[in-house]
Amino acid sequence: MKILIVDDFSTMRRIIKNLLRDLGFTNTAEADDGTTALPMLHSGSFDFLVTDWNMPGMTGIDLLRAVRADERLKHLPVLMVTAEAKRDQIIEAAQAGVNGYVVKPFTAQVLKEKIEKIFERVNG
Amino acid sequence: MEYDDCAQGDVESTLKIHARQLVDSLEHGDFGEAVQLINDINKVRDRGLYHEVGKLTRELHNAIVNFQLDPRVPHAKEVSQIADATERLNYVVTMTENAANRTMDLVEQSSPLVNGIGSEAQRLSADWGRFMRRELGADGFRDLAKRIELFLASSERDSVQVSAHLNDILLAQDYQDLTGQVIKRVTQLVTEVESNLLKLVLMASQVDRFAGIEHDHAVLRAEQEQQKKPSHGEGPQIHADKREDVASNQDDVDDLLSSLGF
Numbered sequence: 285m286k287i288l289i290v291d292d293f294s295t296m297r298r299i300i301k302n303l304l305r306d307l308g309f310t311n312t313a314e315a316d317d318g319t320t321a322l323p324m325l326h327s328g329s330f331d332f333l334v335t336d337w338n339m340p341g342m343t344g345i346d347l348l349r350a351v352r353a354d355e356r357l358k359h360l361p362v363l364m365v366t367a368e369a370k371r372d373q374i375i376e377a378a379q380a381g382v383n384g385y386v387v388k389p390f391t392a393q394v395l396k397e398k399i400e401k402i403f404e405r406v407n408g
Numbered sequence: 409m410e411y412d413d414c415a416q417g418d419v420e421s422t423l424k425i426h427a428r429q430l431v432d433s434l435e436h437g438d439f440g441e442a443v444q445l446i447n448d449i450n451k452v453r454d455r456g457l458y459h460e461v462g463k464l465t466r467e468l469h470n471a472i473v474n475f476q477l478d479p480r481v482p483h484a485k486e487v488s489q490i491a492d493a494t495e496r497l498n499y500v501v502t503m504t505e506n507a508a509n510r511t512m513d514l515v516e517q518s519s520p521l522v523n524g525i526g527s528e529a530q531r532l533s534a535d536w537g538r539f540m541r542r543e544l545g546a547d548g549f550r551d552l553a554k555r556i557e558l559f560l561a562s563s564e565r566d567s568v569q570v571s572a573h574l575n576d577i578l579l580a581q582d583y584q585d586l587t588g589q590v591i592k593r594v595t596q597l598v599t600e601v602e603s604n605l606l607k608l609v610l611m612a613s614q615v616d617r618f619a620g621i622e623h624d625h626a627v628l629r630a631e632q633e634q635q636k637k638p639s640h641g642e643g644p645q646i647h648a649d650k651r652e653d654v655a656s657n658q659d660d661v662d663d664l665l666s667s668l669g670f
């Protein structure tokens with residue numbers, strides 16, 4: 285299971301990386317926005333994408349849309365972990381095809397639940 | 409402001425008097441005087457306009473001097489309060505980032521120590537159980553005794569280490585005090601700038617009044633709305649629990665998503 289973590293703040297990437305490691309996912313890579321994430325996704329055979337929304341360059345919602353529009357990436361499960369909490373935005377992300385939505389600040393428990401739920405649905 | 413109202417009142421009453429005189433002279437067929445009066449009216453209006461523009465310019469000048477924004481002044485960058493505030497906020501970003509990294513370093517160094525103590529204690533506990541049930545031979549017991557001795561020494565050493573890390577984690581939170589002070593000062597500056605801007609806006613509206621300019625507020629608001637498109641991202645929401653259009657916690661998000669069929 286190879287996971288790409290996309291967030292412009294290195295501390296947040298580190299927190300997510302540590303939480304994922306505690307959940308048993310040790311194979312992770314990091315990108316600081318959509319522009320750097322997309323080429324990595326194209327060449328890296330990732331199984332899961334965790335992305336922030338608000339980032340300079342390419343935002344998380346645009347990254348999500350780019351992934352869904354790409355023939356080879358469109359089935360990649362995407363979890364959004366973001367401070368963006370407006371109802372309109374959550375609906376926008378859902379319509380763009382997000383698999384899970386976690387609002388910051390979050391707990392290890394919430395992250396675990398959402399990831400497990402996504403894998404249940406993907407495998408089931 | 410009292411003086412302003414007075415000047416404003418003067419201009420208005422002069423205009424009223426002139427207007428009445430204009431009607432009178434037109435009714436009496438005195439066109440020469442009428443044209444003269446129209447000129448006078450224009451002059452009164454212009455004087456008012458110049459007066460307000462003058463005030464606005466002076467206030468702008470004051471604002472530039474107060475906040476030391478003039479880029480032509482030598483060392484403008486060092487003395488400008490806005491540049492200073494920007495630098496202070498950058499300092500906050502650096503401080504908080506350093507503290508977060510320092511804390512995570514220490515947690516990452518502590519976890520293997522604690523996990524090591526835990527798992528070795530579990531193994532020893534299992535073997536101790538075998539010893540108590542007399543399932544262990546003499547060699548086995550010698551081995552167990554040796555491991556217990558090692559374990560006691562290593563847990564003593566590791567707990568000193570973890571305790572030192574915990575202390576350092578505590579100390580790494582000292583950024584809160586320093587950044588708090590910096591943010592308070594910047595907040596104060598923002599409040600000052602806002603009240604000065606408001607004053608300028610009020611003065612500019614007086615200029616608009618004399619010049620007869622009207623802004624289409626609906627269009628201005630629409631432009632602003634346009635800039636606030638949600639896909640650009642807004643960052644964390646303040647007072648999320650009091651707002652209808654914002655999910656205040658993860659349960660809210662989950663409810664919304666499940667109502668959409670997730």
